[in-house]
Amino acid sequence: MNWKKFFFAFIAAFGFMFLFGFLWYGKLMHGPHQEVPILWRTEADFGNHFSSLVFGHVVMAFFLTLLCARFAPGGGAGPCAILGVLVALIYAGADLITFAVQPLTTKILCGWIAGHLIQFTIAGAIIGAVYKSDSRMTPQV
Amino acid sequence: MKRFIVAFIAAYIFIFFWGWLLNGVLLKDIYAQTPNLWRSQSEMMSLFHWIIIGQALVVFAFVMIYASGFAGGGVIAGIRLGILLEIAAIGMRMAIYAVQPFPGKLIVYGSISGLIEMLIVGAIVGAIYKPASQTTT
Numbered sequence: 001m002n003w004k005k006f007f008f009a010f011i012a013a014f015g016f017m018f019l020f021g022f023l024w025y026g027k028l029m030h031g032p033h034q035e036v037p038i039l040w041r042t043e044a045d046f047g048n049h050f051s052s053l054v055f056g057h058v059v060m061a062f063f064l065t066l067l068c069a070r071f072a073p074g075g076g077a078g079p080c081a082i083l084g085v086l087v088a089l090i091y092a093g094a095d096l097i098t099f100a101v102q103p104l105t106t107k108i109l110c111g112w113i114a115g116h117l118i119q120f121t122i123a124g125a126i127i128g129a130v131y132k133s134d135s136r137m138t139p140q141v
Numbered sequence: 142m143k144r145f146i147v148a149f150i151a152a153y154i155f156i157f158f159w160g161w162l163l164n165g166v167l168l169k170d171i172y173a174q175t176p177n178l179w180r181s182q183s184e185m186m187s188l189f190h191w192i193i194i195g196q197a198l199v200v201f202a203f204v205m206i207y208a209s210g211f212a213g214g215g216v217i218a219g220i221r222l223g224i225l226l227e228i229a230a231i232g233m234r235m236a237i238y239a240v241q242p243f244p245g246k247l248i249v250y251g252s253i254s255g256l257i258e259m260l261i262v263g264a265i266v267g268a269i270y271k272p273a274s275q276t277t278t
Binding site: 021038039040041045046049050051052053055056057058059060061062063064066067070071072082083086087089090091092093094095096097099100101102103 | 164177178179180184185188189191192194195196197198199200201202203205206209210211222225226228229230231232233234235236237238239240241242
């Protein structure tokens with residue numbers, strides 16, 4: 001594994017995922033989220049747990065990068081974007097389960113699913129583009 | 142294709158019963174500590190089909206990822222894939238914990254059980270699914 005490229009791919013993925021999360025879930029979906037205020041922490045409480053949000057994104061970006069490096073050792077935006085779509089489907093499945101057990105609106109459900117699809121597809125493409133190496137190897141697990 | 146379907150069905154059956162045992166029985170008391178975060182029992186039952194579809198989507202995507210990039214490594218490759226995917230999911234769980242007032246205990250137990258779940262799903266899929274070149278007719 002090319003650790004230098006891996007590191008840059010991880011940083012790029014983290015930067016994108018965190019920024020996208022802020023814009024999509026924090027800004028664009030702020031209105032729909034406010035339809036069920038009981039589900040969310042207060043501003044002050046959210047501030048106290050902000051480190052969890054950052055660390056959670058670090059973990060997600062790191063393991064998505066690791067997954068891409070294993071899935072497509074030669075890198076490339078295309079194969080890693082496809083992996084991103086498949087990973088997003090796992091989160092979409094989890095969103096559907098959450099919808100069944102938590103009082104989310106359908107607007108929130110659709111927003112979360114669309115957000116995950118866009119977020120992980122683009123993050124996968126970014127990782128693949130940055131991680132891309134000249135030598136093609138066989139997948140190793 | 143046949144092994145893909147068999148792997149999907151086997152992993153789905155496991156995930157369905159694991160989900161029931163964990164969320165419906167073992168963690169029931171912890172969920173009860175935050176009743177305002179959850180739908181009522183009757184409401185959940187009326188939306189139960191979304192749980193079935195959601196679980197099927199999770200398993201389908203898992204088998205697809207395994208079949209497209211990790212097949213051939215057997216049980217160990219399946220377990221490794223399960224661990225990688227679940228640790229990424231723990232990251233998501235931590236991000237959700239920052240915005241939703243879940244008890245910390247629920248996040249910890251959910252993450253541990255999620256790891257066990259994906260480890261077993263990986264082992265099932267790795268044991269059943271074989272790429273075409275490895276299967277005998």
